[in-house]
Each structure stands twice: as structure tokens, then as C-alpha cells.
Amino acid sequence: MKIAMIGTGYVGLVSGVCFSDFGHDVVCVDKNEEKIAKLQSGEVPIYEPGLDELMARNVEAGRLSFTCDMAAAMEGAEAVFIAVGTPTRRGDGHADLTYVKAAATEIAGLIKSYTVVVTKSTVPVGTNRMVKQTISDANPNADFDVASNPEFLREGAAIDDFMRPDRIVVGVQNDRAAEVMADIYRPLYLRDFPILTTDLESAEMIKYAANAFLATKITFINEIAALCERTGADVKMVSKGMGLDGRIGNKFLHAGPGYGGSCFPKDTQALARIGQEHGLPMQITETVIKVNDEVRRRMVTKVSELLDGKLAGKTVAVLGVTFKPNTDDMREAPSLTVIPALIGAGAKVRAVDPQAHREAQDLLPGVQWLDDPYKAAQNADALVLLTEWNEFRALDLKRLARRMTTPTMADLRNIYSARDARRAGFSRYVSVGRADEFSDE
Numbered sequence: 001m002k003i004a005m006i007g008t009g010y011v012g013l014v015s016g017v018c019f020s021d022f023g024h025d026v027v028c029v030d031k032n033e034e035k036i037a038k039l040q041s042g043e044v045p046i047y048e049p050g051l052d053e054l055m056a057r058n059v060e061a062g063r064l065s066f067t068c069d070m071a072a073a074m075e076g077a078e079a080v081f082i083a084v085g086t087p088t089r090r091g092d093g094h095a096d097l098t099y100v101k102a103a104a105t106e107i108a109g110l111i112k113s114y115t116v117v118v119t120k121s122t123v124p125v126g127t128n129r130m131v132k133q134t135i136s137d138a139n140p141n142a143d144f145d146v147a148s149n150p151e152f153l154r155e156g157a158a159i160d161d162f163m164r165p166d167r168i169v170v171g172v173q174n175d176r177a178a179e180v181m182a183d184i185y186r187p188l189y190l191r192d193f194p195i196l197t198t199d200l201e202s203a204e205m206i207k208y209a210a211n212a213f214l215a216t217k218i219t220f221i222n223e224i225a226a227l228c229e230r231t232g233a234d235v236k237m238v239s240k241g242m243g244l245d246g247r248i249g250n251k252f253l254h255a256g257p258g259y260g261g262s263c264f265p266k267d268t269q270a271l272a273r274i275g276q277e278h279g280l281p282m283q284i285t286e287t288v289i290k291v292n293d294e295v296r297r298r299m300v301t302k303v304s305e306l307l308d309g310k311l312a313g314k315t316v317a318v319l320g321v322t323f324k325p326n327t328d329d330m331r332e333a334p335s336l337t338v339i340p341a342l343i344g345a346g347a348k349v350r351a352v353d354p355q356a357h358r359e360a361q362d363l364l365p366g367v368q369w370l371d372d373p374y375k376a377a378q379n380a381d382a383l384v385l386l387t388e389w390n391e392f393r394a395l396d397l398k399r400l401a402r403r404m405t406t407p408t409m410a411d412l413r414n415i416y417s418a419r420d421a422r423r424a425g426f427s428r429y430v431s432v433g434r435a436d437e438f439s440d441e
Contacts, residue, residue: 001025001183004077006103008035008066010046010158010262010329011120011151012083017055018162020064022187028066029073039066047328047355050159074110079180081149082107082131083120086266093269094277095124104131108138116180118147122207122267124274128171128200145177148200150207155261156326163188168195171203208274211267212285217252218259219288222295225255225433235433236414255432257334257386257412258295260323265292265332296337302430303342303410306382312346315405317376318367320387320413321353321360328355330363334412335386339364350376354389377403388413397424 001024005016008030020026030036035045042059044052058064067073074080084099100121107117117135119128132146148171153161168185172178178197182189189195198206221242225235235255243250259265268289275282307314323333330336339349343366350368353360357369370376373392377383377400385392393415401407401424408428409421418436421429430436 001079002027002077003184004029004070004073004080005083005120006030006070006073006081006107007083007085007099007121008032008039008045009083009085010048010155011153012081013039013044013046013055014048014051014153014158014162015081015083015120015151017051017058017064018159019184020058020061021054021163022184024063024184026058026064027073027077028064029068029070030066031068033068036066036068047326048158049156049326054159070106071110074107074115077115079116079118079184080107081118081120086121086123086270088266088269093273095122095266095270095273097123097127097130100127100131101134104134105138108135108142111135111139111142111144114143114176116145116147116177118149118181120149120151122150122211122263122270123148123204124208124270125201125204127204145173145180146200147172147177147181148203149181150203152207152210155329156324165193168193169198169203169206170195171198171200173200208267208271211263212271212282212288214252215259215264215268215292216284216288218254218256218264219291219295221253221255222258222432223291226295226298228433229435232435233433234435238433255414257299257338257432258292260332260334260336261329262331265289296334297341299334299338299410299412299432300341302412302432303338303382303384304345306408306410306428306430307406311342313348314346314381315348315350315379316342316382316384317373317380318349318351318384318386319353319373319376319392320385320389321351321364322356322387325387325389328359330356330359333387335360336363338384338386339367343367350380352376353387354391374399374403379403379405381406382408382410384410385413385415388415397421397426401425 003019003024003026005012005028008028016026016028082103084103086095089096128146128148150169170181228235239253242248243253268285272282272286321335342349352370352373407426409426411431414431418429
């Protein structure tokens with residue numbers, strides 16, 4: 001089957017590459033000529049483990065190509081996926097559908113035979129019906145159907161998520177569109193991965209509901225972590241005890257500096273806005289958004305208290321600035337709250353991140369970028385672990401402590417322990433939701 005993928009951002013590129021690996025003929029189209037030129041030369045514009053090899057293999061096999069020409073991309077395509085950005089709209093928190101509407105309008109004039117127009121972007125309930133109306137208005141004779149096919153890809157594990165999904169959600173209005181979608185996902189269907197076929201509205205809502213629920217789990221355990229610090233409980237033990245309950249599960253129960261990334265912040269804001277528009281406020285989701293902001297500010301306080309509130313003139317080494325490991329994505333990363341606050345208080349910040357230097361340097365002015373944590377720790381007054389990259393999980397703490405002027409650590413991902421830090425020579429150590437005053441020795 002020939003597939004056109006509109007948009008070569010994270011979702012569009014990963015989906016297009018993976019569909020081509022299923023054996024489909026995929027053309028990815030984007031208006032950004034510079035990005036398309038890079039893709040045509042074999043350069044992957046995002047960091048996602050394994051994506052470069054998978055892309056190269058399918059380009060070489062002739063199943064995957066890139067273009068700025070929408071007409072060429074759609075020629076002979078049985079399915080056209082809309083995978084453009086839907087950023088949070090300024091002022092009201094709603095998802096901005098400008099790019100979705102523009103794509104639908106352009107698609108309308110290029111439909112020559114029966115085509116399924118599939119929305120892959122995360123969009124509010126009712127968007128697919130809007131896409132259908134937009135195309136019908138622009139081209140009343142177009143033979144097409146619309147489908148909703150939300151993505152559930154975790155950055156850093158996107159290829160595995162696409163190839164071995166928990167589920168595939170497909171929203172359609174008739175059997176004809178359902179059959180096309182079944183053909184697209186046949187390799188997964190044959191391997192017994194669950195495919196849930198719903199109406200359009202349910203498919204759209206599933207995406208928002210799932211992400212809001214996961215964001216709620218993260219925020220809940222971060223609130224519990226704050227309470228653990230006041231009561232002397234250990235949030236790691238609490239999380240383990242909760243997660244052993246099969247009704248709850250252990251995923252997304254890791255205390256830290258709050259959620260970030262391209263999905264949870266945007267989707268919780270959009271769901272809250274949808275509720276407001278329908279006169280049914282999403283009170284839990286609205287509280288999650290508020291508490292997550294408070295969690296980030298609390299991390300700044302932790303670092304400040306580590307240095308007795310005296311940040312001016314101090315040197316702070318920050319390990320990890322992306323919102324999670326195995327990605328270069330800086331969108332809504334906790335570092336964008338923590339680091340500017342430290343610099344604003346007069347601290348000098350050095351940062352190390354395996355992938356984010358290119359993405360982060362414009363977002364975090366005033367930061368000195370290094371490629372080695374031990375160099376960053378040289379004569380530093382505090383060490384802050386902000387993203388749990390594997391490179392930071394087995395550091396030589398003694399070596400770090402010896403290099404620092406005042407060996408103190410804010411472990412905001414709970415990678416180490418107070419005992420580890422004390423034995424290595426750290427004078428102070430704080431984490432999230434645990435007793436950290438070296439009380440275990």
C-alpha cells in the first residue's frame with residue numbers, strides 16, 4: 001500500500017519509517033525544505049535510538065522517500081496521514097489546529113481516487129469531523145473517509161512501541177475505512193497485538209484520557225513524595241508497595257522533578273480546555289497541571305537549601321537537561337524551570353547531557369556546556385542530577401566529591417542514596433521523598 005505521511009516531526013517521521021518497515025511504500029512530506037534535504041541525505045533531525053538504522057534500511061530498499069511536493073506524495077496513495085504539530089494555543093490552553101486545517105485543505109485538492117485521511121496528530125474531540133467537513137467543502141466530489149489513529153509512542157522507546165504496541169486505536173465511521181486501516185496494520189494484527197476499532201470521538205478521547213491519567217500518576221507520587229519528606233517515610237518503598245497492587249501497577253510511580261515533554265503538558269492543558277468548553281471542568285486534570293508546576297518550583301528550593309539559600313557566586317553542575325533520557329527533546333523539560341532559576345539567583349551553571357547540547361543552548365542562555373560530568377564537577381559547589389541518563393547511573397561518587405569545592409548533591413531522580421553519598425565523601429545530599437540527613441548510618 002502507498003502511504004503519504006504529512007509532517008516529519010517526531011510522530012510523523014517515526015510512524016513513516018515504521019510503516020515502511022512493514023513493507024508499505026511511504027512518502028514523507030514536509031514544507032521545511034532544509035529538513036527534507038537532510039532526510040534525503042540520510043540525516044535524522046531528531047534523536048531516537050535505532051531510528052537512523054531503520055530509516056537507512058528502508059530508504060535503501062526503496063520503500064521510503066522524502067519530499068516537499070504534496071502532489072507527488074499523494075499520487076496513488078490509499079491513505080494520507082496528518083502528523084503535523086498541534087501546539088498549545090497561547091491564551092486559552094487549547095490545541096492549535098492551524099496546521100491540521102491547512103493540511104486538510106491541501107489534501108482536498110489532491111484527492112483523485114478513494115483515500116482514507118488519517119489524523120495521527122493529537123487533536124481535540126471533534127477534529128476529525130472538522131477535517132471531513134473541510135475536505136468536503138473544498139472538494140465536494142472527493143471520494144474519501146476520515147479516520148482517527150492516535151499515537152502512543154514514548155520518546156526513547158518509540159520504535160519498540162510502534163512495533164510491539166500495547167494497543168492500536170482506530171476511529172472510523174464505516175467498514176470501508178476500517179478495512180484500509182486493517183490492511184495498514186496487518187503485520188501487527190497477524191502477531192495478535194490488540195487493535196481497538198471505535199467511533200471517531202472515542203478514539204480522540206482515548207489519547208487525551210490516557211495521557212492525563214499517566215500525568216496524574218506522576219503528579220500523585222510527587223505529592224506523596226513531599227509528604228514522605230515531612231513524615232520520614234521513603235517514597236521508593238511507598239511506590240513499590242503501591243505498584244505491587246495489580247490494580248495500580250508500578251509504572252509512572254517514580255518521584256522526581258515533574259513531568260515534561262511534548263505530550264503530557266500539552267495534552268493535559270487541552271483536556272482541561274475541552275472540559276471548560278463543554279461546561280464540565282476536568283478538576284483532577286486542572287489540579288495535576290497546578291501541582292506539577294509546584295513540583296518544579298520545589299526542586300529549585302531543594303537546590304537552594306542545599307547551599308543554605310546562598311546561590312549567588314556558587315557553581316552548580318547539572319547532569320541531564322532533557323525531559324527524560326534517550327531523547328534530545330527539551331519541550332517542557334524541568335530543566336527549563338530549574339536552571340534559569342539558579343542563574344537568576346546568581347549561580348554559575350555547568351551542564352552535561354549526552355544529546356541535548358544542540359537543542360538546549362538557545363533555550364538555556366548563560367549555561368556552560370561540557371561533555372564530561374567529572375569536568376563539570378571540578379570546583380563546583382553543588383551537583384544536581386536532573387535527568388536519569390544511563391551514563392549518570394553508575395558515576396564514581398568519590399571522584400566527583402574530591403573534585404568539588406563543597407561536595408553536595410541534589411539527586412532529583414533518586415538514583416543514589418544518602419549512604420552512597422556519605423561514603424563517597426559528600427557533606428550533604430538531598431533527593432525526592434526520602435530521609436536524606438545520613439540518618440541510615
